Amino acid sequence: MDIGGTAAAIRNGDRRALARAITLVESARADHRALAVALLAALGRAPFGDRQALRLGLSGTPGVGKSTFIEAFGMMLVDAGLRVAVLAVDPSSARSGGSILGDKTRMERLSRQPQAFIRPSPSQAQMGGVARRTREAVALCEAAGFDVILIETVGVGQSETMVAETCDLFVLLMAPAGGDELQGVKRGIMEMADLILVNKSDGDLLAAATRTCADYAGALNLLRHRPQDPPGFPKAMPVSAVTGAGLAQAWAEMQALADWRRAQGHWAARRAEQAAHWFGQEVRQGLLAALDREPARGLMGRLAAEVGQGAKTPEAAAAEMLAALGRG
Amino acid sequence: MDIGGTAAAIRNGDRRALARAITLVESARADHRALAVALLAALGRAPFGDRQALRLGLSGTPGVGKSTFIEAFGMMLVDAGLRVAVLAVDPSSARSGGSILGDKTRMERLSRQPQAFIRPSPSQAQMGGVARRTREAVALCEAAGFDVILIETVGVGQSETMVAETCDLFVLLMAPAGGDELQGVKRGIMEMADLILVNKSDGDLLAAATRTCADYAGALNLLRHRPQDPPGFPKAMPVSAVTGAGLAQAWAEMQALADWRRAQGHWAARRAEQAAHWFGQEVRQGLLAALDREPARGLMGRLAAEVGQGAKTPEAAAAEMLAALGRG
Numbered sequence: 001m002d003i004g005g006t007a008a009a010i011r012n013g014d015r016r017a018l019a020r021a022i023t024l025v026e027s028a029r030a031d032h033r034a035l036a037v038a039l040l041a042a043l044g045r046a047p048f049g050d051r052q053a054l055r056l057g058l059s060g061t062p063g064v065g066k067s068t069f070i071e072a073f074g075m076m077l078v079d080a081g082l083r084v085a086v087l088a089v090d091p092s093s094a095r096s097g098g099s100i101l102g103d104k105t106r107m108e109r110l111s112r113q114p115q116a117f118i119r120p121s122p123s124q125a126q127m128g129g130v131a132r133r134t135r136e137a138v139a140l141c142e143a144a145g146f147d148v149i150l151i152e153t154v155g156v157g158q159s160e161t162m163v164a165e166t167c168d169l170f171v172l173l174m175a176p177a178g179g180d181e182l183q184g185v186k187r188g189i190m191e192m193a194d195l196i197l198v199n200k201s202d203g204d205l206l207a208a209a210t211r212t213c214a215d216y217a218g219a220l221n222l223l224r225h226r227p228q229d230p231p232g233f234p235k236a237m238p239v240s241a242v243t244g245a246g247l248a249q250a251w252a253e254m255q256a257l258a259d260w261r262r263a264q265g266h267w268a269a270r271r272a273e274q275a276a277h278w279f280g281q282e283v284r285q286g287l288l289a290a291l292d293r294e295p296a297r298g299l300m301g302r303l304a305a306e307v308g309q310g311a312k313t314p315e316a317a318a319a320e321m322l323a324a325l326g327r328g
Numbered sequence: 329m330d331i332g333g334t335a336a337a338i339r340n341g342d343r344r345a346l347a348r349a350i351t352l353v354e355s356a357r358a359d360h361r362a363l364a365v366a367l368l369a370a371l372g373r374a375p376f377g378d379r380q381a382l383r384l385g386l387s388g389t390p391g392v393g394k395s396t397f398i399e400a401f402g403m404m405l406v407d408a409g410l411r412v413a414v415l416a417v418d419p420s421s422a423r424s425g426g427s428i429l430g431d432k433t434r435m436e437r438l439s440r441q442p443q444a445f446i447r448p449s450p451s452q453a454q455m456g457g458v459a460r461r462t463r464e465a466v467a468l469c470e471a472a473g474f475d476v477i478l479i480e481t482v483g484v485g486q487s488e489t490m491v492a493e494t495c496d497l498f499v500l501l502m503a504p505a506g507g508d509e510l511q512g513v514k515r516g517i518m519e520m521a522d523l524i525l526v527n528k529s530d531g532d533l534l535a536a537a538t539r540t541c542a543d544y545a546g547a548l549n550l551l552r553h554r555p556q557d558p559p560g561f562p563k564a565m566p567v568s569a570v571t572g573a574g575l576a577q578a579w580a581e582m583q584a585l586a587d588w589r590r591a592q593g594h595w596a597a598r599r600a601e602q603a604a605h606w607f608g609q610e611v612r613q614g615l616l617a618a619l620d621r622e623p624a625r626g627l628m629g630r631l632a633a634e635v636g637q638g639a640k641t642p643e644a645a646a647a648e649m650l651a652a653l654g655r656g
Contacts (some may be wrong), residue, residue, distance in 0.1 A: 307603045
């Protein structure tokens, strides 16, 4: 692989080069890994790079209309002249074998736009791999000059953490619901949200959506104020991905929030924190990778068997393994 | 510390020696760690050791009456001539600063019995530390000859996993509840339970407890059969920690289940699996411990700062750190 040429192609907006580079960062092969590290370095990835997209995390339970929302919201941004990338994070796909965004037909119009790039989640990634793949795919899309990167996750605990570690803004998409269901929303995810959008604010559900929105606004008011929020944030708003109602207002609020955070220094501080966190994760993953290589892998298996048979205590076997790795 | 003497004292049932040894395994100091590993090896800890207690995990949400249950159940066992140890697992204590079982007065009678040993959770442990401390404290109590080791956890996801990795049987203590609340019980924890005990089956709540018990029995019937269960298990039973009703029957069921698993080989297989799992955890923790020692710790801090300032990419800094650790 020609690292310099690939980096140049990505920076010039070559979508095929970008897609190949994402495949590269998703690979578990050691030679691919070395190329990925070199490519990311060549692209000058850094928290204060010259190209900063708005990294927008989007979460919501299945059935809330995430795909329809992304299609409508993404088309609105594209029509406004912006370049939009959509990435999916699905930690569960490793087990289920399925993947969200597995089918671009769910976003048929958006996927045909030359200004848009849609990337489904890989189906075979491990958890550590998912976090790394997500942040590196985001970095590649950012280097490719996208203005907005939408990071879609299913409503699972760990993917939400990843979004917090990767995004500038976090949007929670909710369906109209009764007060009881609202209580079922985990406090942790509410505390992460910058904006709660109540979807399906149209037709028969309009009244219910308006009430739900007021309920969420009330719940958000009860949360502790976060220093990275201007007055009025986090806030809840009604939208309809079907009619398009509220989408422009939601985008205006996102931009206002992003502008405020940039001006106050919160934006840069968060990106710096995220980058430092990724560094720590990379180091830990690199240390543990020693166990997956031969001959360490074989010794691990033999010692585990001895421990299982009661021939050695877990602690003594671990000490033996660490000594073999030069970590006595 | 005299390892041989301490090991002998523990095996002779010296409770002060046991308490000091648990304090030792809870310590994060490297010299304490080396002593702890030596002590565990001297005690001949192994999945098929000559002294095998019944390791009984007990979980339930706050307010369900866990302390009262442990007091009454533990006293019944002590009165039957058995030696009982009670350990608390509380992963949240690291954050909250609080600890469950922080006050032995919650089990006043049991704590005064010479045949009983009650150990609160430490207040400052980290998550990895909690898992290690729990399994090692269990191993120490087992070596000390306790017949039953009760491992109490709060109803938090990760502590439940630890119980699964440490216990022979898992008991879920529940309160009488309506059908709606039953649906709120996480499927994952239901699937782990060997026995569901519906507490407070007395006085005004007797009828509600009987209904709740039937509801749980129905829910358990819908779960997939596990090979480690004899016919009729997992099962739901009513108990009252206040009147003592059902406690003897619950203990009889636990013994019957344990006997069946021993006879079928499931008991030994599970202990072997748990020991192999602990070995893997110890190795991973040992590798990562390299980052906490100087000069690695200082280099980590400097590189993280450079990454945060944008001077290096996270990947490049991680490669530099791994090279410094001899893991290029």
